[in-house]
Amino acid sequence: MGLSGKGPQSHRMVIFAAVFILMTLLILYSSNTVNDNVYAPFHVATNHVAKVTDLKKWSGKDGYVPVYGNKNMTLHCHNCALVTSSSHVLGTRAGEEIDHTECVIRMNDAPTLGYGSDVGNRTTLRVVAHSSVFRVVRRPNEFLHHTDSNPVMIFWGPPNKIGKDAKGTLYRLIQRVSMTYSNVSCFSITASKMRRFDSLFHRETGRDRQKSHSWLSTGWFTMVIAIEICDNIKVYGMVPPSYCGRKPATKKMPYHYYKPRGPDECITYIQNESGRRGNHHRFITEKQVFSRWAKQYNITFTHPRW
Known part of the structure; x- marks a missing residue:
C-alpha cells in the first residue's frame, strides 16, 4: 500500500520538475531577448540625411533672459575647455591645462573642490538643468569657488519651472542667487x-x-551653447559614440566623477539609448551628432582622445 501511494506523488514530482525546467528555459530566453533589446541602438534614423545647420547663425544671444537685472549674454571666447562630469576625467591630471584655457565650461553640480588636479578650479560658464537647481543653489559657495571675475550661469528646463513669467520656486531660487552674487x-x-x-x-x-520619448541632455545644451560662444572647443572626458559597444566589454566607470558609487556610465548610456517607455536621454545619438560637428566647429576630444 505504501508503494502504491508513492506512484502519484512521483508522477507529480516529475511534472513539477518538467514545468520548472520549462519555466527556467523561458526566463533565460527572455533574459537574452531583453539584453538584445537593451543593446538595440536608438541612433540617428537610418533614412535620415543630416541637414547642415550653421550653429554660429542658428540663434544668436537673444534666447537668454537675465534672471535679475538687465544683463546681456555677451560671452565670447576664442578657446574653451568643456569639462564633462564623466569619471574618465579622474587621474588625467588635466587640471592645470584646463585652468590655463581662456574659458572653462562646466555642467550642473559638477564640483571642483577636491578634484582640481584633474578637472581644474576655474569656471567661466556653468550650464544647469532644472533638475540640478536645488543642488547648485543649496551650496552656492562650492560652485562659485574660484570662478572667473564675472562668471555666467545658464539654466535650462521647462518654461513653467524656470521661465521668468512662471515665478515658480526654482525661478525664485535662481533669482536669489543672482541677487546675492551680483558678479554672477x-x-x-x-x-x-x-x-x-x-x-x-x-x-x-x-x-x-517628444514622439521618441527623449529628453535632451545637459550635454546637448552645453555643446550647442559652447559652439555659439567659442571659436575652439576642447572636450574633456567624453567618450566616442561607439565606446559602450566595444568588445571585450569596456571597464566599468561611474557615470559622474564625483559619485564613485553611482551607476555605471555605459549601462546608463545603453539603457537610455534603448528605452521606449518614459523619457530618456539619447546620449549615444547625441555623441554621433557631436562627432559630425567636430570638424565643422573646431571641436577636439581628449581623455579619451577621438
Whole structure:
C-alpha cells in the first residue's frame, strides 16, 4: 500500500520538475531577448540625411533672459575647455591645462573642490538643468569657488519651472542667487529657444524628441551653447559614440566623477539609448551628432582622445 501511494506523488514530482525546467528555459530566453533589446541602438534614423545647420547663425544671444537685472549674454571666447562630469576625467591630471584655457565650461553640480588636479578650479560658464537647481543653489559657495571675475550661469528646463513669467520656486531660487552674487550673470533659456533646441535635435537625427520619448541632455545644451560662444572647443572626458559597444566589454566607470558609487556610465548610456517607455536621454545619438560637428566647429576630444 505504501508503494502504491508513492506512484502519484512521483508522477507529480516529475511534472513539477518538467514545468520548472520549462519555466527556467523561458526566463533565460527572455533574459537574452531583453539584453538584445537593451543593446538595440536608438541612433540617428537610418533614412535620415543630416541637414547642415550653421550653429554660429542658428540663434544668436537673444534666447537668454537675465534672471535679475538687465544683463546681456555677451560671452565670447576664442578657446574653451568643456569639462564633462564623466569619471574618465579622474587621474588625467588635466587640471592645470584646463585652468590655463581662456574659458572653462562646466555642467550642473559638477564640483571642483577636491578634484582640481584633474578637472581644474576655474569656471567661466556653468550650464544647469532644472533638475540640478536645488543642488547648485543649496551650496552656492562650492560652485562659485574660484570662478572667473564675472562668471555666467545658464539654466535650462521647462518654461513653467524656470521661465521668468512662471515665478515658480526654482525661478525664485535662481533669482536669489543672482541677487546675492551680483558678479554672477544668471540667465534662463526662453521657451522659443527651448523649442529650437528640440527642432535642432529633429533636424540632426531625424527623430522627434517628444514622439521618441527623449529628453535632451545637459550635454546637448552645453555643446550647442559652447559652439555659439567659442571659436575652439576642447572636450574633456567624453567618450566616442561607439565606446559602450566595444568588445571585450569596456571597464566599468561611474557615470559622474564625483559619485564613485553611482551607476555605471555605459549601462546608463545603453539603457537610455534603448528605452521606449518614459523619457530618456539619447546620449549615444547625441555623441554621433557631436562627432559630425567636430570638424565643422573646431571641436577636439581628449581623455579619451577621438
